[in-house]
Amino acid sequence: xxxxxxxxxxxxxxxxxxxxxxxxxxxxxxxxxxxxxxxxxxxxxxxxxxxxxxxxxxxxxxxxxxxxxxxxxxxxxxxxxxxxxxxxxxxxxxxxxxxxxxxxxxxxxxxxxxxxxxxxxxxxxxxxxxxxxxxxxxxxxxxxxxxxxxxxxxxxxxxxxxxxxxxxxxxxxxxxxxxxxxxxxxxxxxxxxxxxxxxxxxxxxxxxxxxxxxxxxxxxxxxxxxxxxxxxxxxxxxxxxxxxxxxxxxxxxxxxxxxxxxxxxxxxxxxxxxxxxxxxxxxxxxxxxxxxxxxxxxxxxxxxxxxxxxxxxxxxxxxxxxxxxxxxxxxxxxxxxxxxxxxxxxxxxxxxxxxxxxxxxxxxxxxxxxxxxxxxxxxxxxxxxxxxxxxxxxxxxxxxxxxxxxxxxxxxxxxxxxxxxxxxxxxxxxxxxxxxxx
Amino acid sequence: xxxxxxxxxxxxxxxxxxxxxxxxxxxxxxxxxxxxxxxxxxxxxxxxxxxxxxxxxxxxxxxxxxxxxxxxxxxxxxxxxxxxxxxxxxxxxxxxxxxxxxxxxxxxxxxxxxxxxxxxxxxxxxxxxxxxxxxxxxxxxxxxxxxxxxxxxxxxxxxxxxxxxxxxxxxxxxxxxxxxxxxxxxxxxxxxxxxxxxxxxxxxx
Numbered sequence: 001x002x003x004x005x006x007x008x009x010x011x012x013x014x015x016x017x018x019x020x021x022x023x024x025x026x027x028x029x030x031x032x033x034x035x036x037x038x039x040x041x042x043x044x045x046x047x048x049x050x051x052x053x054x055x056x057x058x059x060x061x062x063x064x065x066x067x068x069x070x071x072x073x074x075x076x077x078x079x080x081x082x083x084x085x086x087x088x089x090x091x092x093x094x095x096x097x098x099x100x101x102x103x104x105x106x107x108x109x110x111x112x113x114x115x116x117x118x119x120x121x122x123x124x125x126x127x128x129x130x131x132x133x134x135x136x137x138x139x140x141x142x143x144x145x146x147x148x149x150x151x152x153x154x155x156x157x158x159x160x161x162x163x164x165x166x167x168x169x170x171x172x173x174x175x176x177x178x179x180x181x182x183x184x185x186x187x188x189x190x191x192x193x194x195x196x197x198x199x200x201x202x203x204x205x206x207x208x209x210x211x212x213x214x215x216x217x218x219x220x221x222x223x224x225x226x227x228x229x230x231x232x233x234x235x236x237x238x239x240x241x242x243x244x245x246x247x248x249x250x251x252x253x254x255x256x257x258x259x260x261x262x263x264x265x266x267x268x269x270x271x272x273x274x275x276x277x278x279x280x281x282x283x284x285x286x287x288x289x290x291x292x293x294x295x296x297x298x299x300x301x302x303x304x305x306x307x308x309x310x311x312x313x314x315x316x317x318x319x320x321x322x323x324x325x326x327x328x329x330x331x332x333x334x335x336x337x338x339x340x341x342x343x344x345x346x347x348x349x350x351x352x353x354x355x356x357x358x359x360x361x362x363x364x365x366x367x368x369x370x371x372x373x374x375x376x377x378x379x380x381x382x383x384x385x386x387x388x389x390x391x392x393x394x395x396x397x398x399x400x401x402x403x404x405x406x407x408x409x410x411x412x413x414x415x416x417x418x419x420x421x422x423x424x425x426x427x428x429x430x431x432x433x434x435x436x437x438x
Numbered sequence: 439x440x441x442x443x444x445x446x447x448x449x450x451x452x453x454x455x456x457x458x459x460x461x462x463x464x465x466x467x468x469x470x471x472x473x474x475x476x477x478x479x480x481x482x483x484x485x486x487x488x489x490x491x492x493x494x495x496x497x498x499x500x501x502x503x504x505x506x507x508x509x510x511x512x513x514x515x516x517x518x519x520x521x522x523x524x525x526x527x528x529x530x531x532x533x534x535x536x537x538x539x540x541x542x543x544x545x546x547x548x549x550x551x552x553x554x555x556x557x558x559x560x561x562x563x564x565x566x567x568x569x570x571x572x573x574x575x576x577x578x579x580x581x582x583x584x585x586x587x588x589x590x591x592x593x594x595x596x597x598x599x600x601x602x603x604x605x606x607x608x609x610x611x612x613x614x615x616x617x618x619x620x621x622x623x624x625x626x627x628x629x630x631x632x633x634x635x636x637x638x639x640x641x642x643x
């Protein structure tokens with residue numbers, strides 16, 4: 001209910017501003033108590049935290065034991081009224097906690113549980129209004145729609161909503177950055193005053209987000225770490241369903257530092273502050289927020305239109321995977337679908353793989369190539385009707401087949417001809433082109 | 439003349455609303471030059487490779503510095519659908535590398551170039567047969583010659599190449615220039631020299 005409506009209904013009421021920092025301070029004992037039982041607590045907002053309990057279930061001997069211990073710990077520091085929800089993903093767990101009463105609420109099937117919830121829980125006012133206008137009232141109705149249609153009509157926001165409604169949560173998009181992305185500030189004089197702490201929080205958050213923007217990413221999780229003058233180190237992870245912005249990150253760092261500061265969690269003041277981002281998303285851009293959103297939606301719509309024009313199998317994305325030949329090292333999937341798990345471990349050594357740089361062009365099927373040999377060395381290759389001299393060559397790199405299944409070996413060559421460089425393979429005494437270094 | 443904006447001192451780059459032409463037979467290294475140009479745009483948004491032959495290898499794009507989640511590959515071998523697909527992409531994508539199938543009519547290419555300019559999208563055109571219509575490309579790079587380093591009669595491996603490009607067009611102030619590009623397989627394709635202005639059809643250096 002908006003304030004003017006509330007004032008009409010209750011003219012004598014008093015309006016209080018929400019004080020997130022004070023709430024964060026009041027919530028700190030709860031977070032600490034939960035952290036005492038299960039590590040890697042992630043605070044989302046003052047009053048709401050997520051705990052990954054996979055490891056704790058093994059440690060405590062079962063789901064029930066973990067939940068009971070957590071409930072007891074929360075009750076001991078905050079009294080009755082705490083709510084605990086347990087589910088396969090954070091989104092379902094958050095709404096399981098909302099419907100829980102005194103007793104923890106455990107969800108067996110995320111999708112089934114979410115199906116009955118109102119679309120309001122998605123929290124996107126405009127999107128939800130459109131869903132209602134279209135007659136979609138629950139997450140179950142939303143999840144039953146085809147995902148490509150959602151993507152085509154609503155872009156990435158629709159895809160995200162569909163994933164949440166289907167119990168899949170946000171797709172993590174971990175991206176490698178060239179260097180350690182964390183930022184640290186050391187203070188010669190320990191920060192004791194709240195104003196000093198606030199200034200440090202703002203400056204360091206800004207530094208981190210600027211570094212993130214340069215790489216076109218934004219974090220969904222940030223670990224705030226503060227070292228006290230007596231050597232005590234306090235660490236807390238904050239998470240957000242949407243990527244952090246400069247402003248939202250500054251707020252959360254400030255709330256956390258204020259909570260530690262006022263609860264005497266940092267004896268002697270702060271001498272070092274570190275922010276370490278995690279779970280990076282490509283949603284962060286160098287543009288302003290509005291430009292960013294509109295550009296992203298435009299790009300998604302353009303690609304969705306082409307997908308509708310050419311068919312879903314014509315619009316593709318690739319992910320790296322292991323393999324010995326260039327064609328094996330790409331795992332393809334349709335644009336808009338989740339990247340599949342790789343078939344071959346990219347971290348494995350893959351002895352006998354062709355050396356880089358990779359050919360820019362790889363034919364879907366090996367192309368037959370006529371080669372003239374001279375004393376065991378390739379001397380000419382036939383390109384259409386012309387014979388081109390081989391200027392130089394390297395190899396062979398041998399790939400052993402499954403000999404126990406009757407497969408022979410394959411020798412790969414790099415050949416530099418007067419018409420360009422080729423990656424070829426010699427199989428059953430016949431040469432094939434498997435890549436062009438264009 | 440050092441004032442050509444598309445030929446900065448370090449790298450070959452793309453600009454919003456500008457059309458770049460890459461002309462030459464496969465095997466010269468023009469695809470990698472184009473991919474390295476796309477890499478800078480891929481840092482701020484998705485980029486698209488319109489693949490007519492179905493031969494594009496994303497490994498080369500990743501090596502050129504384009505992150506996998508920012509690269510979309512659209513395969514379209516149909517000459518009639520190609521203009522529609524290219525136009526739809528230019529409506530929303532900031533940087534597009536488009537192979538141009540043989541037989542696409544000149545007015546179609548001109549209309550796409552005009553669309554790229556009006557939408558402020560960077561467009562790289564790589565004709566697979568013939569050349570681009572005159573005046574379409576802001577800068578037209580014609581591949582002239584490539585020299586490979588590394589292989590030696592069975593020993594070694596392909597390590598790097600030096601590519602001679604002839605740059606011309608409005609972005610070069612109407613003056614043809616031969617530039618040399620070095621590609622060592624890392625994520626940067628460097629322009630190593632700006633050779634003297636050369637008459638058309640003659641490789642300098």
